[in-house]
Amino acid sequence: MAEYGHQAILFVASFIANWFSALSGGGAGLIQFPMLIFLGLPFGVALATHKVASVALGLGATFRYLKENQLERRFSLIILGAGLPGVVLGASVILFIPAKITITLLGVLTLALGVYSVFKPKLGLEHAPRNNTGGGLISGMVGLFVVGFLNGSITSGTGLFLTVWLIHHFGLDYKRAVAYTLVLCGLVWNGTGALVLGYLGNIAWGWMPALLAGSLLGGYFGSHIAIKKGNLWIKRAFETVTILIGLKLIFS
Template identity: 30%
Template sequence: MFESISLGQDFFIKLLILCPAGFLAAMVDSIAGGGGLISVPAYLMAGVPPHLTLGTNKFSSTAASFTSSLKFARSGKVSSDLLKFIAPLTLVGAVLGVTSVLKISQAFLSTLVLVLILAVGLYTVFSKNIGLEDKFKGLTKKNIFLGMILALSLGFYDGFFGPGTGSFLIFGLISIFGFDFVKASGNGKVLNFISNITSLVMFALNGQINYMLGIPVAICMIFGARIGTVMALKRGAKLIKPIFIAMSLGVAIKMLYQMIF
């Protein structure tokens, strides 16, 4: 469903805001997650209504997420042996998350997520060696089971709420499998893409995507994702870790601000 937009000055002003923001958001997101911190406020700043903002941002970011996932996979930083077990659970979780009538209040959930993501960010700050070396020693029944729980839980979470999903995925994959930041980012990006595209279908079915804005922003985000992924692969964990910390704490600050004001 295409929104009727006059291709006048207002439309191009919106693109001047959204295209650079989308490029930067995708570049950051492909490295360490958290790109929504940049792209969602940009859509709102451009005057796009909240529901259309979420749907259109999901459309644009899914294109970028696919690009980044593909690049990580081609570089050998994605474990297909692992993903065949846990990726379907992400899909199931996202479907349940989008379609469920939630029994947990948004206020309680926001508080819980704020505490968790602050803990993840601060733990990473003070743990000097976390994610800097690849300590993965193979798949076991235990880590596969824990990975399936992680995938199902975060797929569900991303389907109905979303902030910090990328950070939680990276941290969870490092903690469970001993990946370094590069491998955790690669596998996390694939899982995030699956939950993104599931949510995208739901937004599309409900007519909550502005394609006139979403398509040009998606093109910019594809380029941003490609550059960010190349940077992550070349510079490795030493680049990803500080950006991961910054985006985790950024999500926490944004959520705290929303709770207060």
């Protein structure tokens, strides 16, 4: 069991990380995952522990977004069906890949997402669904598999990749894309990754009470603000979080 001081740090950091994540559609690992390593957990244990805690983010967001009824059943099943195999594969191989290589590459890609959104001023501001059938759907599902693999293998900010893929390829606006990311990625994808990592590695269960409470509350209140503020506000939050995450991962 972590000391009470550590539990307080865990709760505050987890709440802040997941509050920002719920606003921007990902990025809780920017604060939460490095914090677990800083407080003494080995990489593999921190990875599995963070993945379990991140499920509470999805649960908190689900409580809030279910009131809005924005998730379409068919599209939700597409995201789950294409992404979950990637999550399982990614979580199965990450413990055998050098962490420095994956973290640096992720930083470059994440920074690119933020810069891309900045230079696309209308990106994600209007809801114009596309690529829901035929070849566009197939290529979209391939992209979802790749994003799922990243989600299973690397913890920091991979929900941001799903958010921008749903906007860029499927034509969703930021508000709807973040809803799908937080509920399906945050709850189901992360839950699957947590099961695989928990089976292959170890989880610091003594650290969980504070992490779960912070993730649950941060996810709920962050989602509430995102719903109230709308697309432009979420877009700016997304750009800020992705650029910060990218720079941190590159120079850490």
